[in-house]
Amino acid sequence: MPDKPLDDRSKFLRRLVVRGLEGGNRGHVGSSMSLVEILRVLYDSVLRFDPKTPADPARDRCILSKGHGCLALYAILVDKGFVDPKELDRFCLPGGMLGGHPERGKVPGVEASTGALGHGLSIGLGMALAARAQCRDSQVFVVMGDGEINEGSIWEAALCAGKHGLSNLWALVDYNKIQSAGPTRDIQDLEPLTDKWRAFGFETLEVDGHDVDALEAVLGTGAPNLDKPTAIVCHTVKGKGIPFAENDPKWHHHSKFDPRVLEEMYAALEPGS
């Protein structure tokens, strides 16, 4: 997999993630960092939305089904003007808007309250069916974790999405290959992952989930098959951008940060570094 260096925008969004980690003195480090480019490309180049009218029925929907990666979502929602950046300083704190899992109705731009795993694809399926029944061309993107798709409910939803041939539904897997307990190949091997989605009736694609150009190429040109939902397996690196956290299951979640560790994170994410 080619390993392009992160550009300044990706580093900026990661610094917002670290600001949240610092604010709450806790958070899912690795799970958020692997997601940044997927969400960045969706919100920069693909989704139709207006932060001034977050409930506009005509908008596209993005559900972060792996809700524990919420700091990456909060970073992009702050960047797009849905949320005041000062909220990152109150992440998980009393009186703050941003909790350890995203909540619809509390955070503008959050489409579904997630955190318990395996819920987002079914909700997205319902939204995609609703769009079809209401003759809207809204696209629905559901971003899942690799550990998350251990859940049987994901595969129930995949069966249904395939049956309905929902070309407005996109299933994106943040395949960083490390779940909470360790490598996915050891805990609950998902391979052959792309074949599984294909067998459930999806058009399938694989992409480097940190390559912005490659993500734009697969996400920004419309559904590749007008009779099927699309599954994109995004190959990512857990903890991407924080050298000491990359590919280390111990950085799935972290709390009580040593201030020097936070400084090292910011240093690794300096523009132009």
Next chain:
Amino acid sequence: MRKTCIKMIHELAQRDERVVFIGSDLSPGLLSEMKEEMPERYFMEGVTEANVIGMAAGMAMDNFVPYVNTIATFITRRCYEQVALDLCLHDLPVRLIGNGGGVVYAPLGPTHLAVEDMAIMRALPNMTVVAVSDAEEMVRLMEASLNWPHPIYIRLGKGGDPVISREEHGFEIGRGIVLKAAARPGAALLISTGVMTARTLAAAESLAGDGHDVEVLHMHTVKPLDAELLLERARHVHCICTVEEHSVIGGLGSAVVDALVDAGRFSLPVMRRLGLPDRFADSYGVQDDLLERFGLQPEQIAETVGELMRLDRVA
């Protein structure tokens, strides 16, 4: 009751384009006319309970009012987290219709008996729990359900239940109905829900025939319980007996006790909660067989209430 409920979904859908039907793996031909007439609002999704609840949530987030139907045990236990989070946390207007509440599926054994469904649904914030007495009351419930802004669990009986509800009593979600008023203060108060109200009413008539003054309160809505009516009617009674086709843990009886204790306005009268014992059913037969085994037929209810009234006098 079940046929009426399903038929009403089609009727409501004809009137209101927000209404959709989602089934799991139900009888062949169910709502076939609706399927033909409005295929974009008819879904039969197979044995995927967790998925259909999430799917209903997604549709409700985009302005639909989904009526979801499958067997009561599966629509409550199998997908409890989806009900809790996808429906209740988001407070969405999804209606869960559970076939065979209580011991309707007696011949099929304990895997199919929904005896704690009301308890676990009642424990969820934003959830409404309703068990009507008969088909005519089901029509009134379905009309009321259309614009109720919260999720609802609708418990269905076996079907063919005697009609004891009366149109003049009206129907409002969360409002109890006095089906038989006492002649004077100091009576026994019987409180029931669902199809047990017919049996409770029969027990009350039997007691009245023996000269006992008995009042019957029908609580079709177990949550939110009509605490105002309960407190008004319970104030001057000497004993209360709740009757339900449900575990004695967590259902109507528990809701009544909770409301009385929480009100804290007067000392509690002698009480008995009639329901199913805290154990899995250990025999088959039909619904009436199990109700008799657990003391829930009219003559058994009357006998229990009679004992309670004697207890009250001794006390």
